[in-house]
Amino acid sequence: MTVSVLVPSSLSREAEDKREATRKLGYVARAATVYRVDRLIVYPDRDGETGRFDGGFVSTVLRYAATPPYLRNEVWGKRDELEYAGILPPLRAASQTGSESNGSGSLRQGIVTEVGPDQRVRVNCGLQHPIALNVPPSMEVAEGERVTIRISSRRPVRAKLEDRPLPGLSIERTDLSAALGREDAGVRIAASRFGEQLTVGRLGTLAGQIDRDGLTVAFGAPERGLPDILGIEASAVADTRGVDGNGDDGVEPTADPGFDLWLNTVPNQGSEVVRTEEALFATLAPLSLRE
Known part of the structure; x- marks a missing residue:
């Protein structure tokens, strides 16, 4: 089973400075590590980028965070994007142990x-x-x-x-549609407050599908959710029925890059805005549960 998380290149768009942008990305990498994400993919959102912290900055900081501490100096040296790398929270990734x-x-x-x-x-x-x-x-x-x-x-x-892929969290950059089109994408979920509310019953259905097929879940950026990034009206995703195919309403196929389900994992949220790094924890926690 493969778990992939997709975040936009505009992920740090609201950060006041490089230090705050770096800290935010550290928590994204931390969430991905806690829930054993295999791939953390940065997809382009050029309309949402501020110029200072674009996709290159985002992917560089995430790649550095995912590099084992004992290799960081040798792999990265000194780079402008990593000026505040010292404040990144340690990932402390669990060792991968063979059983053969x-x-x-x-x-x-x-x-x-x-x-x-x-x-x-x-x-x-x-x-x-x-x-x-x-x-x-x-x-x-x-x-x-x-x-x-x-x-x-x-x-x-x-x-x-x-002769095998590197262990641990992999950081990639690719288009949203390409990431969703992979053979091992599994259940493809768009995390959005306009999606179907996650319930105990719905989670029971999803848990079996994710355990069997894997998971790809995409997130938006601060003040710029997935509907804004994709140019979709929020009302178009409100009635999406998802992977069981029980509904006819939902996102037009020409606008949707290939999601099976639009899902709201923070129903009745108490804050007007859920930050992306918070949404990762709130979404990956229930979706990591198994039957």
Whole structure:
């Protein structure tokens, strides 16, 4: 099961300065990590960007936040976008542990520091010193490349390179329609206060579908929700029936990029505005429940 979260490039549009913009993005990355999101995707909303904190800034800060602390200096160095990276909340992502008898151990990211002869490389993976590893026949690696390491023992060190995607939260940039069109998108939800209110009964139906197919959920920006971003009238999403197909009303197909359901996960909200980082916690918490 794959879980993807989509946020707009205008995510930090209301931030007064770079420090506040960085803090906000840190909480977005934190929410994604807490609920084991696989992909955090930044989709373009150029009409909503303020110019100072555009999609490049947003994705850079999120990528930095998702980089393991032991690799950050080597991967990023000093960049203007990361001036206030020190205030980012630590993600403290749980180790990914294998259960196979021939491949047990925890997965972590490493960076290749040296490529030697005979398919041997040295890798910095957060241990006391870089370690020398054999490169599997199926892989080709270059100096500076980030790789996946499976560590089965620390004393003595026993580890190996694995030809698989990097563990942990992945940060991407792509169009909203392309993200929703992926084969592993699962149940595609638009989080909006104009959508169908989430109830206990509705959650019971969704939990089974998400557990089987996975989940992609999209969010809007401050003072610019998904209807505004997509140019859809709020009234057009109010009667959307969603994945069970029980209703005929809803968003016109030409305007909707491919959602199965418009969902309000904060019914009867007490504040006029729910911030995006707050909406992530409020939405991912119930949608992570299982039957």
